[in-house]
Amino acid sequence: MCLRYDHDSTVRQSAFDLWTNSSGISTLGLDGIHPWRSVRLVFVSDTQPISEAGRAALQVVLAHPDQTMLALDFDGTLAPIVDDPALAHVDPDALSALSRLGSLLGSIVVITGRPVRTAVRLGGFGEAEGLRSMTVLGQYGVERWDADGDHYDLPPAPPGIAQVNEELPGLLAGLGLAGSRIEDKGRAVAVHTRGLADPASAFDRLAEPIRELALRCGLTVEPGKNVWEIRATGIDKGDAMRAIVAEKDAQTVIFAGDDLGDLPAFEAVEQLRTEGIRGLLICSASHEEDALTEHADLVLDGPTGVAAWLHQLADRLTGNYG
Template sequence: MTSHRASLLAPLVADPGGTVLLFDFDGTLSPIVERPDDARPVEGAVDVLTALAGRYRTVGAVSGRPVAFLASQLPGPVVLSGLYGLESQVDGVARARVGTEPWRPVVADAVARAQAADIEGVLVEPKGFSVTLHFRARPKAAAAVTRLAAELADATGLVARPAKMSIELHPPVESDKGLAVRELAEGARGVLYAGDDLGDLPAFAALTDLRAEGVATVSVAVETPELPPEVRAVADLVVPGPAGVVELLRTLLP
């Protein structure tokens, strides 16, 4: 371990009972795949997360994925925050953020409209409280997807958010990864967050605020061919892909 990495992680390792470890899923715990349903945690991730959850105050996934999907892939002790904090699961109990439930039928209408648009090569992924329009399989469809997302937002009141090779439509309910991190880190003395996408920037901003408040924080960017420069610029550490995340996590164990 480099001296820089060791010095950053030392306060967290020394105080596991006061430390929160949080991670994005896609591109961080799982490699990026063409079809979202095919994503799985990289080898070693489940074992190390289980071990960490038995030692640290909180180990959690903060993702744009639905909680139901995260729960099917990650070990039970891991706290889950899905759909950018619109829903969560702690100790097996799932909850939706206040004000979110009335938007479920609106999202279903947006899903139907997006599917009816039938843009070639575009995958419409329903997520219950949100919907994602993926154009990874056909990058040339980006402009068409952007127009469709804007039309759907105007028609339904949902909010369009750009993501990796996709656009997401969310209810206009205050929620992002930064808010989710602040909630999960309440009262913590140390916080680590690892991510690889523009949607992770609010989480990194939350860590900057927590550091100003005296909390020991570590921001980890996960290197992939699609890592946005904005994410790299705010990271304390950059690790090589999901396998690098697992290697980093192992250094947090005795």
């Protein structure tokens, strides 16, 4: 396992020494440094979590993979974040790892804020081999696709979305942010500031106007990485997680996410732990967002790190882990 400190030096330490002597992320020898804005930690070549709960969950996964549900976010976890959401795609290594794991685990689920048809298309899930057990939950669980039968469930858009689409361009122009990218998700509308000269400042300036617009339209707002999403109230990834775990009768859950929108799913897994379900929480880390690191059992370096970890898990399950 390599722990890379991406300023000027590389630090190598055995996985056993690092993780058996650490109770959390703050004990990795970087105390006083904000790890995901000042440095980049890259965990390579080991599937071992850093927390006791995570280690216990992984052991159950390895012993009973057929009772395990692997759930993942899409953007920032399986797919690298890009300026234009329409150009996103799942990391090819991640897709091949999922294909390997499809026959090894009880089920594979993608939980995303994207429209489910978009996620399936950009992910290439419909064409990939070995993913018959996959379910994709779009729009935070409101929409659904099951690979088995290629079946879609697509409820109608909530009232208020049409009004948001009508008012949003004028709102952005009035703020001098007409260059923001508007993404119509059908059941939700996202405003991306990533392509602007100062994305973070634009994101902050939009906070109140976006919330006021959502309130007028009877909707709610979800912040993300340089993106505000307006959508229906009362739905989040936590609700989707609890429902799909119960449906699949999973005894162990792995969930990987990267953003504030994934926090409810993290909290749902933490609650499921109190009910006897084993849970392993993975943060796909980046320099833009660190809200999940303190909740995670394992922190990986973005979609590339997630893909590598998934392959390592498949190696462990097939006896090819060296």
